[in-house]
Amino acid sequence: MLRDDFRTRPRTVQALSGDKAVLECSPPRGFPEPVVSWRKDDRELKLSEIPRMTLHPDGNLIIEPVEHGDSGTYQCVATNMVGERVSNPARLSVYEKPKFLQEPKDVTVDVGSSVLFDCRVSGEPQPQISWKKKNDQMPVARAYIAKDNRGLRIDRVQVSDEGDYVCYARNPAGSIESSARLKVQAPPTFQTKPTDQTVAHGSTATFDCVPVGQPTPAYFWSKEGQQNLLFPGHVSADGRIKVSSSGTLTIADVRPMDEGAYVCAAMNSAGSSLSKALLKLSTKGEFVVWMKFLRFFFTCTFSDLSSCPWMCVPAPYRASCSSRSF
Structure with missing residues (x-):
């Protein structure tokens, strides 16, 4: 017969996949001594067919290495010729470490x-x-x-x-x-766009251009109708036209040939953008007449001897007049 209860009852166990799991069991005393076996999910375990599972002489079930499929409810069974006693169920939970599928x-x-x-x-x-x-x-x-x-x-x-x-x-x-x-x-946009400029002959014109975008856009200047590209750091042969490292286009000693549209072009891997401004020369609304190689004859009558002042653009001249009586 089997006296008393299990001396050690199976308890809930948590184990990591790949580690060793031990389900403890000390069967009740009896005569003859009971034989220990194990059940999983109400089915007898055939340990001889599962190399990873070993029954220790004291009744413990050792699983090494434990696998996720070993999770379940286990019971220790003590049997002799006069009877059988089944332990309370104990849960084995096998945890698996996180693993990336994607x-x-x-x-x-x-x-x-x-x-x-x-x-x-x-x-x-x-x-x-x-x-x-x-x-x-x-x-x-x-x-x-x-x-x-x-x-x-x-x-x-x-x-x-x-x-x-x-x-x-x-x-x-x-x-x-x-x-x-x-x-x-x-794609590039302009934080600062160039604006139209009207300047006097011989003065300086300045055009600002600050493009922004992601990634940082490359940019350059050009004059509409011309193929020359003016990148930051550019200086013309005569030194009049420069592009600063910050993108400012400067034209010094402006001449009629400089009039026209100036284009700031920016581009990156996301797209491109243009912004342009006009440069014009200003006038004062005067007509200046130049007369060259002409001779003028004047007759002046004065009451006393004097000279007659005359002014001719661009320089003053003095004409001598004789005192005559008519």
């Missing part, structure tokens, strides 16, 4: 579009997924976990969203993480 990948998108960072994991129990933006705040109002926990979605992407996004997966067995970089493209 890691997020780097992506480049245009400003205003949407992006999905795919991040899928397996594990037991099912890992909890969370996201963070490295060294910055998440765009909370526009970022959310996609349906079916497939990844992180960001709507209406802005240039400020560019950066590294990290997917974290955690469960009681451990944690893993993987990151991906978001690059945002924005």
Whole structure:
């Protein structure tokens, strides 16, 4: 007969996949001494057919390495010729560390579009997924976990969203993480546009141009109708026309030949943009008549001897007049 109860009853066990799991059991005393066997989910375990499972002489069941499929309800059974006693059920839970099924990948998108960072994991129990933006705040109002926990979605992407996004997966067995970089493209626009200039002959004209975009756009100047491209740092042969490192076009000692439209062109991988301004020479509304190689004859009558002053553009001349009487 089997006296008393189990001296050691099986208890709930949690183990990591790949580790060793021990289900303890000390059978009740009896005469003859009872033989110990084990059941899993109400079915007898044939330990001789499962090399990973070993019955210790004291009645403990040792599983090494334990696998996810070993999870279940176990019972220790003590049997002799006069009877059988079955222990209370004990749960074996085999945890699996999180493992990536799909890691997020780097992506480049245009400003205003949407992006999905795919991040899928397996594990037991099912890992909890969370996201963070490295060294910055998440765009909370526009970022959310996609349906079916497939990844992180960001709507209406802005240039400020560019950066590294990290997917974290955690469960009681451990944690893993993987990151991906978001690059945002924005076609060039002009923070400062050139404006039309009207200047006097011989003076200096200045045109400012400040393009912005993502990535930073390259830019140059050209005169409409001409093929020469003037990049930052350009200086013309006569030194009159320069483009500064900041993009300002300067034309010194302006001449009639300089009149026309000047175009600032900016471009990057997302697109291109143009802005132009006109250069004109100013006039004072005067007519200047030049008379060369002409001879003038004047007859002057004066009451006394004197001279007659005359002014001719551009220089003054003095005409001598004789005193005659008519």
